[in-house]
Amino acid sequence: MLLEKLCNLDGVSGNEGAVRDFIKSQISSYADNISVDNIGNLIAFKKGSDSSKKVMLSCHTDEVGFIINGITKEGYLEFQTVGGIDTRVIISKKVRIGNIKGIIGIKAIHLTTKSERENIPKVKDLYIDIGAKDEEDAKKYVRLGDYAAFDTDFELLGKSSIKAKAIDDRVGCYILTELIKQPVQYDTYFCFCTQEEVGLRGSRVAAYKINPDICLVIEATTCSDVKGSVPHGYSTIMNKGAAISFMDRTTIYNKDLYEWLYELAKKNNIPVQYKNLVAGGNDAGIIHLTNNGIPTLSVSLPCRYIHSPCGIASLDDIESLKKLSLCFIKNIGEII
Amino acid sequence: MRGMKNLENTIRTLSDLRGISGFEYRISDEIFNLFKPYCDEIKQDALGNIIALKKGNKGNKKIMLEAHCDEIGLLVSDIDENGFLSFVNIGGVDSRILPSAEVIVHAKRDIKGVIGAKPPHLQDADEENKSIKIKDMSIDTGLSKEEVKENIIIGTPVTLSQSVGKLLNNNISLKTLDDRAGVAAILEIFKKLDRIDADLYASISVQEEVGLRGAKTSAFSIMSDFAIAIDVCHAITPDNSKEAFDSGSGVVITVGPNIHPKISQKLLDIAKKYDIKTNIEVSNGDTGTDAWAIQVAGAGIPTGLLSIPLKYMHTSVETMNLDDFSALVNLIEKFLKESDEFSEDWLCY
DSSP: OHHHHHHHSOOBTTOOHHHHHHHHHHHGGGOSEEEEOTTOOEEEEEOOSEEEEEEEEEEEOOBOEEEEEEEOTTSOEEEEEESOOOGGGTTTEEEEETTEEEEEOOOOGGGOOHHHHHBOOOGGGOOEEOOOSSHHHHHTTOOTTOEEEEOOOOEEETTTEEEESOHHHHHHHHHHHHHTTSOOSEEEEEEEESOSTTTSOHHHHHHHHHOOSEEEEEEEEEOOOSTTOOGGGOSSOTTSOEEEESBOSSOBOOHHHHHHHHHHHHHTTOOEEEEOSOOOOOTHHHHTTSTTOOOEEEEEEEEBTTTSSOEEEEHHHHHHHHHHHHHHHHHGGGTO | OHHHHHHHHHHHHHHTOOOBTTOTHHHHHHHHHHHGGGOSEEEEOTTSOEEEEEOOSSOOOEEEEEEEOOBOEEEEEEEOTTSOEEEEEESOOOGGGOTTOEEEEESSSEEEEEEEEOOGGGSOGGGGGBOOOGGGEEEEOSOOHHHHHHHOOTTOEEEEOOOOEEOSTTEEEESOOTTHHHHHHHHHHHHHOOOOSSEEEEEEESOOTTTSOHHHHHHHHHOOSEEEEEEEEEBOBTTBOTTOBOTTSOEEEEESTTSOHHHHHHHHHHHHHTTOOEEEEEOSSOOSSHHHHHTTSTTOOOEEEEEEEEBTTTSTTEEEEHHHHHHHHHHHHHHHHHGGGOOTTTTOO
16 A cells, blocks of 8 residues: 555655655656755656646655764663654654664653653653664664654554554655646646655745745644544544645635635535644645745645654545545636 | 574563453463473462473472563543543553553454544643643544444453564563563473472462562462562663663572572572673562562462563563573573472571
């Protein structure tokens, strides 16, 4: 399964090569031109039947993870987080640095004080243990600046949900990889951007260069229909379809555009919901401000426990997101 | 090297079994069958302990080796209207290891899940440095509420699902080394040791993690002349060097009031004789292991305690060095062989 392969690849921001190479191998026969730009974005161009307009479809190849910034005398790896990771989800989890396995441990509960148990250690007080004997031994396997990713297997949960790392935004990569197989009306740029998680870096230069007439960002977003949350704080709801954004922390979306997309989904019987919380942000935040301003829309997959070792998402929602993105391409002539 | 691979497989097989305290019946058949080929008698007592006997050439004495087979875990305590499962901990679980942990819910069938909590964007700024309370977490199976209601009931045991495997340098990180490593050691002894003069008993005990309960009844029913409990102790990690030993530095022999001094001395002497790496752990009273229960079973049983240093105990990434495990098995084997020559009064004060 393509999405499974994509999620199981490691591509922490700044180290997206494996994801880029895999996608390139999947799409090369469908594109009229493929290039990798100066920041590592993979851009596939597909000529449309009408070259009067340019459409950009954007997703990101990177995922949140870790970068090694020290090795102790005893051979433990010091690290920093790359992208937004809540320290609470990384304790007692497994990670990998390429094919070297590691764990982020914590001392036994027997040795803790009440106050230690009530507070979360700082990242600088946590270590990755790869089983090295000492610093010299560790250096045989790991260099400063190496990246570590969550070591989580993609799996189905029941018949209708998936559990994986990096659903954000390999689901976008998956959908773009599928969409490029379809004929397009306008000249279309399929952009697999780098470094979204560290500040929307890749999409900025991609959008500058392409300067499209419209852009659709395909993403994963927070879904919090979980215990401890209240309905007005849900953001999105799992199994209710793809989520269209009207506002997030980086973008106020164009009302005519998002309402058009919402109605389009309804007309085509595609399950859809609004992301009803002004939280998070994505590449749209940079793209819509690029050059003279680029009309931009975001559609996202609701993903529970996003930015953690284990996200959960619905297969039906993935299908909705795919259908809605395709619907966008096919009907884009209505609005540009 | 081949021998090491076999040891690793034995440990892995046992670690992968899933039986939290009070629910060891889920794994007792497997443990029973692992021991059966290597003993003369095997039975399960009323509390669920598995007791195996390898008869001695003379049968003039009884020696008991003991390890516990239960593991820490969770128990489903409530199911909400959307199918999210609330839970309580069984045994000592640091709640900080749970958010975003993968689990297996042992319902009618095994159901996978992830532990979730309120997401960061809905929390107050100061919450992110505070650990989440277990009552504010839930297990998300990704199933519809109908499927959850149909398959899962309150009181269903849950285990942590993560197992990492081999790290560098013979280090291994598995779900449950406390105390399946001890069970594995006893199984190895039963496999490789020829009959000794004494009757050799194994007690694979239940419910250690909730208060040393299984060993109370197994020690009573076997009533051995002396006993050795096998468990894990803390290994040094970057966040703790107290009450702990370097992983890879050998087997740990405990001394203190819980331990019969002649037994710890004999273990130390034999380790020295065969050049087996050891450390001494000093415990001023309760060792927190089944040795504490065994020592006062019936009219009292002279008891020793051997441990393997374990990093990150009671987490889903428990890690030990297989060299320490080999040293442990080696020491017990040599000790048992030499026991034929122990004088009648070797345990007298």
